Amino acid sequence: MLDLALKGRPRYWIWVSFLITMILIGFICWMREHHVGAAVTTGLSRDVSWGFHVGQLTFFVGVAASAVLVVLPYYFHNYKTFGRIAVIGEFLAVGCVLIAMLSVFVIMGQPSRVWNVILHPTPHSIIFWDMVVLITYLSLNLLCGWTILHAEKKSAPPPKWIKPFIYWAILWAPSIHTVTAFLYAGLPGRPHWMTALQAAHFLATAFAAGPSLLIILSMIIKKISKFDPGQQAINKLAEIATYALIIHLFFIGLEFFTAFYSQIPDHMVALKYLYVGYEGHTGMVTWMAISTLLAFTGLLIFIFPPLRKWNVTKLIGAVCIFFSIWMDKGFAFVVSGFIPNPFDKVTEAWIALNEFLVAAGVWSVGALVITVLYKIAITVKEKAVFDKYGQKQVVD
Amino acid sequence: MITRREFLKISAFASLMGLGGAFGIEALEKKQGKEVIKDIKALKAKRWAMVIDTRKFKTQEDFDKIIKACHKPHNVPEIINPLHEVKWIWTEDYEHSFPGTAEQYISKEVKERKFLLLCNHCDNAPCTRVCPVKATFKREDGITMQDMHRCIGCKFCMAGCPYGARNYNFLPPRDYIKEFNNEYPTRTLGVVEKCTFCNERIDRGLLPYCVEASEGKIIFGDLFDSNSEIRKVLSENIVIRRKVELGTQPMVFYII
Numbered sequence: 001m002l003d004l005a006l007k008g009r010p011r012y013w014i015w016v017s018f019l020i021t022m023i024l025i026g027f028i029c030w031m032r033e034h035h036v037g038a039a040v041t042t043g044l045s046r047d048v049s050w051g052f053h054v055g056q057l058t059f060f061v062g063v064a065a066s067a068v069l070v071v072l073p074y075y076f077h078n079y080k081t082f083g084r085i086a087v088i089g090e091f092l093a094v095g096c097v098l099i100a101m102l103s104v105f106v107i108m109g110q111p112s113r114v115w116n117v118i119l120h121p122t123p124h125s126i127i128f129w130d131m132v133v134l135i136t137y138l139s140l141n142l143l144c145g146w147t148i149l150h151a152e153k154k155s156a157p158p159p160k161w162i163k164p165f166i167y168w169a170i171l172w173a174p175s176i177h178t179v180t181a182f183l184y185a186g187l188p189g190r191p192h193w194m195t196a197l198q199a200a201h202f203l204a205t206a207f208a209a210g211p212s213l214l215i216i217l218s219m220i221i222k223k224i225s226k227f228d229p230g231q232q233a234i235n236k237l238a239e240i241a242t243y244a245l246i247i248h249l250f251f252i253g254l255e256f257f258t259a260f261y262s263q264i265p266d267h268m269v270a271l272k273y274l275y276v277g278y279e280g281h282t283g284m285v286t287w288m289a290i291s292t293l294l295a296f297t298g299l300l301i302f303i304f305p306p307l308r309k310w311n312v313t314k315l316i317g318a319v320c321i322f323f324s325i326w327m328d329k330g331f332a333f334v335v336s337g338f339i340p341n342p343f344d345k346v347t348e349a350w351i352a353l354n355e356f357l358v359a360a361g362v363w364s365v366g367a368l369v370i371t372v373l374y375k376i377a378i379t380v381k382e383k384a385v386f387d388k389y390g391q392k393q394v395v396d
Numbered sequence: 397m398i399t400r401r402e403f404l405k406i407s408a409f410a411s412l413m414g415l416g417g418a419f420g421i422e423a424l425e426k427k428q429g430k431e432v433i434k435d436i437k438a439l440k441a442k443r444w445a446m447v448i449d450t451r452k453f454k455t456q457e458d459f460d461k462i463i464k465a466c467h468k469p470h471n472v473p474e475i476i477n478p479l480h481e482v483k484w485i486w487t488e489d490y491e492h493s494f495p496g497t498a499e500q501y502i503s504k505e506v507k508e509r510k511f512l513l514l515c516n517h518c519d520n521a522p523c524t525r526v527c528p529v530k531a532t533f534k535r536e537d538g539i540t541m542q543d544m545h546r547c548i549g550c551k552f553c554m555a556g557c558p559y560g561a562r563n564y565n566f567l568p569p570r571d572y573i574k575e576f577n578n579e580y581p582t583r584t585l586g587v588v589e590k591c592t593f594c595n596e597r598i599d600r601g602l603l604p605y606c607v608e609a610s611e612g613k614i615i616f617g618d619l620f621d622s623n624s625e626i627r628k629v630l631s632e633n634i635v636i637r638r639k640v641e642l643g644t645q646p647m648v649f650y651i652i
Contacts, residue, residue, distance in 0.1 A: 034585065034586065036568075037565070037566050037567040037568055037585050038564070038586070039477070039479070039480040039566035040567075045480060045566070046479060046480060046481065046560070046563060047479075049551040049554035049555060049564060050551060050555055104550070107549075107550060108549050108550055108586070109547075109548070109549020109550075109551075109564065109565065109586020109587055109588075110548050110549045110584070110586050110587055111548075113546065113547070113548045113549075114548055116528075116529040116531075116546055116548055117528050117529055117548070119529075120529050120546070122527065122528050122529060122530050124525050125525070125527055125528040125529075125552070126526065126552075127526070127528035127550060127552055128528045183552075187522060187526070188522050188556075188644060189522070189556070189557065189558025189559070189639070189642060190555060190558075265496065337555070338555075340495075341560060342557070342558055342559050342560035342639075343488060343492040343493070343495070343560055344491070344495035345492060347479065
């Protein structure tokens with residue numbers, strides 16, 4: 001089926017060339033770090049040793065895990081509405097896991113030694129488990145998505161042997177994000193991260209941001225191809241995102257209660273720093289204000305059925321929710337964990353241009369993989385005309 | 397002329413021999429690796445610990461001498477920018493060494509006193525727990541070791557350490573060393589380094605540089621030996637440790 005990705009209209013090739021250019025730029029910037037040092041190329045410091053890239057890992061593992069929201073209802077509960085987009089969700093997961101894995105890879109000061117993780121397996125380190133679960137999840141989604149699409153191409157039912165792998169992937173999705181949360185939630189000196197709520201909160205944000213991205217992608221697919229992922233499916237995704245967003249906001253409230261009712265300074269400091277500034281350090285306040293504003297705009301749109309169902313507002317709502325969570329989880333959450341530092345002082349961090357371009361290169365790798373996989377899936381689906389339930393999935 | 401059959405036989409035999417040989421060499425290597433030859437002069441302890449008598453430090457010179465005694469032979473780069481500096485042992489005031497311990501009401505003298513900070517060599521070290529490649533690990537004598545040549549630079553240990561004792565090489569370290577000590581390795585860009593209680597000296601029967609340079613202000617010894625000097629000092633003075641509530645069991649004690 002790979003050959004289907006080699007035929008496309010000029011705009012497909014322009015997009016692919018753009019992504020390859022971004023990957024090359026990112027690669028050069030990444031190389032630069034290993035010549036001049038992270039002091040020059042990142043916003044990190046002795047006190048804030050993790051930043052934007054680790055945030056991207058956290059965020060995109062979540063988006064990848066959210067594929068379970070279409071896979072579980074469709075394969076496990078036979079929820080037919082998600083029949084057409086299941087593969088779209090699985091392929092999105094493949095690209096996002098790739099982004100997540102590369103985001104960890106680019107933070108490494110000695111990338112040539114990365115094989116040490118396999119050469120000296122260390123089960124008491126969460127990074128070791130992160131590697132294990134991410135590689136497994138990547139393989140599972142690629143295998144399931146590819147096999148099912150291949151069956152669809154041949155107008156045959158999917159082979160029976162794929163079922164256990166699908167169930168495995170369903171169980172694996174929440175696991176990958178739980179492991180991501182454990183990177184943070186078990187560190188004794190970082191009170192802002194050390195909450196038992198972490199994994200649950202991560203899943204809530206993932207299940208809001210993931211479907212939002214899937215809504216956006218589905219609408220783009222509908223616009224640029226003849227394949228229709230289905231209005232009902234898109235509406236259902238918006239409903240799921242609404243619930244997850246509400247749970248996310250509820251969890252933020254819980255964090256505030258625990259910190260401010262207990263009055264334990266270490267637990268309050270990071271929240272103060274994020275939302276109002278702490279001891280004159282206000283670097284993240286505007287960033288978080290925008291994130292919060294976007295979250296509530298998204299909520300307002302998604303909570304009212306007419307606004308949620310109208311495609312124009314739906315798209316705006318999805319963009320709002322996606323970026324709100326991206327800003328929070330993809331950066332603010334990580335750097336605020338280092339506040340205050342072990343000496344009860346505040347060191348702020350920001351995103352350096354070089355760092356951003358490396359991240360852009362990493363996103364482009366994911367986007368390229370998603371583009372190629374979607375190109376194949378769309379071509380197959382365009383030829384099928386009717387989905388397996390006899391519904392027309394191609395718009396003329 | 398050999399037949400096809402003979403050729404296959406010979407190849408099969410040769411491969412078996414090769415495999416056997418490989419296993420043999422591997423077994424031999426493993427055996428050799430375990431038997432590290434120890435210097436008979438090496439200092440031995442069940443749990444190395446340190447007591448810093450903060451009352452005895454009077455002038456800035458007292459601190460500078462110790463810091464220099466450590467940083468110079470260990471090829472620690474001198475980076476001025478506090479965001480990216482590398483320090484194995486350094487000073488901090490009371491408020492920032494022991495935050496949250498009634499700093500506003502203590503005596504003016506203690507408030508203005510400086511404290512030497514270094515890796516605490518925690519008995520229950522979070523840094524060694526999180527390292528994905530065992531580049532940081534516990535020695536049997538309690539030293540939290542750092543293998544700068546295995547470290548992949550993921551910085552997880554820096555998030556794990558509650559004491560800010562770990563340094564990442566944000567800048568090419570060799571560019572910031574004025575005088576090289578060829579007896580100790582320099583580091584490369586992108587690895588983490590820190591104090592190792594001078595393991596290289598202990599193993600040759602010498603006390604750590606800081607202890608030697610302190611002229612009695614720092615006591616170093618075996619915490620698990622009830623007859624040791626360090627135990628005597630601990631039983632006779634009021635000592636505190638940094639962030640004991642985290643359960644890390646820091647091995648550096650401060651006499652106030």
